[in-house]
Amino acid sequence: MSITKPNSAVISGTGLFTPEHVITNEELVAAYNAWANRYNDAHAEKIKKGKLKAKPLSSAEFIVKASGIEQRFAYVKDGILDIDRMRPRIPERSEAELSDQAEIALHAARDALKAANKTPADIDAVVVSCAYTQRSYPAIAIEVQNALEIEGFAFDMLVACSAATFALHRAYEMVMAGTARCVLLINPELTSPQVNYQDRDSHFIFGDVATATIVESMDTCTASQSYEILSTRAETRFSSNVRSNMGYLSRVNDVDPFGEDKLFHQNGRRVFKEVCPMVDRHLRGHLQSLGLAIKDIKRWWLHQANINMNQMIIQRLFGRKASPEEAPIILDCYANTASAGSIIAFHLHQDDLAVGDLGVISSFGAGYSIGSLIVRKCR
Numbered sequence: 001m002s003i004t005k006p007n008s009a010v011i012s013g014t015g016l017f018t019p020e021h022v023i024t025n026e027e028l029v030a031a032y033n034a035w036a037n038r039y040n041d042a043h044a045e046k047i048k049k050g051k052l053k054a055k056p057l058s059s060a061e062f063i064v065k066a067s068g069i070e071q072r073f074a075y076v077k078d079g080i081l082d083i084d085r086m087r088p089r090i091p092e093r094s095e096a097e098l099s100d101q102a103e104i105a106l107h108a109a110r111d112a113l114k115a116a117n118k119t120p121a122d123i124d125a126v127v128v129s130c131a132y133t134q135r136s137y138p139a140i141a142i143e144v145q146n147a148l149e150i151e152g153f154a155f156d157m158l159v160a161c162s163a164a165t166f167a168l169h170r171a172y173e174m175v176m177a178g179t180a181r182c183v184l185l186i187n188p189e190l191t192s193p194q195v196n197y198q199d200r201d202s203h204f205i206f207g208d209v210a211t212a213t214i215v216e217s218m219d220t221c222t223a224s225q226s227y228e229i230l231s232t233r234a235e236t237r238f239s240s241n242v243r244s245n246m247g248y249l250s251r252v253n254d255v256d257p258f259g260e261d262k263l264f265h266q267n268g269r270r271v272f273k274e275v276c277p278m279v280d281r282h283l284r285g286h287l288q289s290l291g292l293a294i295k296d297i298k299r300w301w302l303h304q305a306n307i308n309m310n311q312m313i314i315q316r317l318f319g320r321k322a323s324p325e326e327a328p329i330i331l332d333c334y335a336n337t338a339s340a341g342s343i344i345a346f347h348l349h350q351d352d353l354a355v356g357d358l359g360v361i362s363s364f365g366a367g368y369s370i371g372s373l374i375v376r377k378c379r
């Protein structure tokens with residue numbers, strides 16, 4: 001492979017796979033409340049004596065007010081609303097079959113390849129980047145590479161909510177360094193298996209989805225729409241306020257591998273308070289490094305964890321509310337999809353931009369991790 005170093009790297013296509021199953025807040029709350037009522041009835045005596053805490057009830061109104069989420073998509077709905085189970089029923093596949101995550105990754109990848117006017121033969125590297133992979137090895141990315149018959153190399157990376165932006169940074173660097181001409185990034189966010197549907201505070205937060213992005217040299221781009229990556233910035237700070245202890249040591253720790261702490265859990269209030277100012281500082285600093293002002297940015301494709309968080313960040317940046325055109329929201333329909341949120345927003349809300357318009361793609365969440373890219377529409 002002979003590669004000449006390009007002057008610019010572009011995002012030349014994105015793809016989106018939306019699972020067919022929808023779970024509304026009402027359905028989710030009805031199942032949770034039925035489970036909680038049954039628990040409280042079964043433990044009434046102990047709860048009365050103060051030996052056990054009653055399970056509090058959830059409400060659809062609270063969910064919309066506190067998060068902006070109205071529904072979420074599920075890769076497998078079966079089992080989630082069953083109060084004897086409260087988790088999706090996803091049958092194990094044999095080693096000869098395509099894994100679940102590779103399957104949803106492939107749907108998004110094919111969509112992105114089409115948008116970028118590329119075939120698998122054009123791709124030099126595949127990166128699967130998300131909050132969880134369903135196994136450690138072989139990498140899901142290599143399975144996807146194999147399924148698409150792509151030459152070159154592939155690897156998985158995990159950065160929770162910033163997995164998509166951090167992978168875009170790596171793709172940008174590969175293309176600019178000349179180590180790959182064209183990179184396929186995929187974010188198969190299969191979140192539902194890690195949601196504690198018996199936890200009132202977090203049962204509503206997540207949805208399943210897969211997104212994909214093609215990053216390539218500007219010289220090779222033939223897509224009808226593309227965005228030059230002008231700059232990337234990443235920042236991390238350790239915090240256990242968003243955490244899952246699921247891991248390969250559970251077996252030797254001799255603990256319940258399915259315990260509550262092995263699922264997603266958070267101190268949502270603390271996250272909100274600590275992350276919003278970090279994002280504000282991060283984005284201002286990033287724009288300043290290019291001599292840009294807030295008003296120069298036409299569109300903000302922000303991470304989609306919580307409507308109030310996005311509104312708070314926008315208020316800090318703009319000193320006012322943003323219109324849906326300035327900072328589109330997709331979490332009402334998709335919920336929090338870990339790293340995929342800003343990419344869904346970018347995928348669905350970009351056609352109206354004009355050549356030369358500037359935009360920011362940004363993620364923020366567990367780690368803590370914050371990632372951003374400043375892009376300019378070039379086609």
Ligand code: CO8
Nearest residue numbers: 058059062066131191194201264268269305306338365366
């Ligand atoms: N129904 C009714 N009432 C409720 C419910 C409910 N479902 N849940 C909580 N309440 C109650 C609380 O008990 C509380 O009652 P009281 O005042 O009597 O104590 C009251 O409502 C208010 O509760 P909160 O203070 O918790 O409510 P908030 O307004 O803070 O909203 C949120 C809660 C929505 C969690 C909010 O704090 C938030 O979104 N914070 C930001 C969190 C965030 O962005 N986290 C990042 C998570 S994503 C991430 O990092 C990726 C991880 C990897 C992916 C994982 C995939 C599974």
